Amino acid sequence: IPVITTQDLTKVYRSRDGRETTALDGVGLHVREGEVYGVLGRSGAGKSTLIRCVNLLERPTSGTVTVDGRDLTALAGRGPRAGAELRRARTRIGMVFQHFNLLSSRTVRANVELPLEILGLTRRERERKALELLDLVGLADKARSYPAQLSGGQKQRVGIARALAGDPKVLLSDEATSALDPGTTRSVLQLLRDLNRQLGLTILLITHEMEVVKAVCDSAALMREGRITESGTVPELLATP
Numbered sequence: 001i002p003v004i005t006t007q008d009l010t011k012v013y014r015s016r017d018g019r020e021t022t023a024l025d026g027v028g029l030h031v032r033e034g035e036v037y038g039v040l041g042r043s044g045a046g047k048s049t050l051i052r053c054v055n056l057l058e059r060p061t062s063g064t065v066t067v068d069g070r071d072l073t074a075l076a077g078r079g080p081r082a083g084a085e086l087r088r089a090r091t092r093i094g095m096v097f098q099h100f101n102l103l104s105s106r107t108v109r110a111n112v113e114l115p116l117e118i119l120g121l122t123r124r125e126r127e128r129k130a131l132e133l134l135d136l137v138g139l140a141d142k143a144r145s146y147p148a149q150l151s152g153g154q155k156q157r158v159g160i161a162r163a164l165a166g167d168p169k170v171l172l173s174d175e176a177t178s179a180l181d182p183g184t185t186r187s188v189l190q191l192l193r194d195l196n197r198q199l200g201l202t203i204l205l206i207t208h209e210m211e212v213v214k215a216v217c218d219s220a221a222l223m224r225e226g227r228i229t230e231s232g233t234v235p236e237l238l239a240t241p
């Protein structure tokens, strides 16, 4: 069963001087439950736009996005009254960023607690959940540190713990390892793989590196100029001449 589906997804950016850029041109994506799915493409291919449409950070121009059986585009189209429902739907989607997006004034634990505040958990529940998540990503001993005291790999582990706070069904990763050195990249990719296996978490990741796809993905799509040019399991794609 697909957990993330896009149908004929199109995004056209219009600049103030009237110029148009077609960032997505009829993208159909089918990510099955429990798989790690990679979208591979060069800079400008439309990968970020795609992931931002799945997360509803970006409104598609046309087409649909369905996550876990919910048509998010229909929800977003209903205007402000859909707000609460949309926010709830989005807590089911975790997001990991290239540059971590941690708040430097907050401790590691308080960063992980952020989504839990939005969900309305009590202080005690938030603390328990944040410590549990930090333990899961191997950073239990850094709960009281600040982001500036951590290595890049540790910061991304905090980003992953925060993304898991809302018990998401799917995790979206926007070039999560692009700012990291090769050794750290391997350990962060291994963590994503472990979370996929242990929690049955579905992961959609975008990357410009074939090595990342080979290291962790079950399936992948190649993107070029806003279109998916090939897709399939990683062994299938590697066998294609």
Ligand code: ADP
Pocket: 013, 014, 021, 022, 023, 041, 042, 043, 044, 045, 046, 047, 048, 049, 050
């Ligand atoms: P990728 O993530 O693969 O590098 P993007 O989705 O960032 O690709 O970009 C796809 C295309 O859309 C590019 O031509 C880019 O310049 C354009 N684009 C992205 N975001 C915007 C925006 N906010 N306004 C206008 N054009 C944009």
Ligand code: ADP
Pocket: 148, 149, 150, 151, 152, 153, 154, 183, 184, 187
């Ligand atoms: P990771 O693979 O988790 O990113 P690194 O190999 O980058 O870890 O760093 C190794 C160790 O060095 C870490 O466990 C961390 O404690 C320490 N370290 C790295 N950078 C810093 C820093 N800026 N401040 C304090 N400790 C650091």
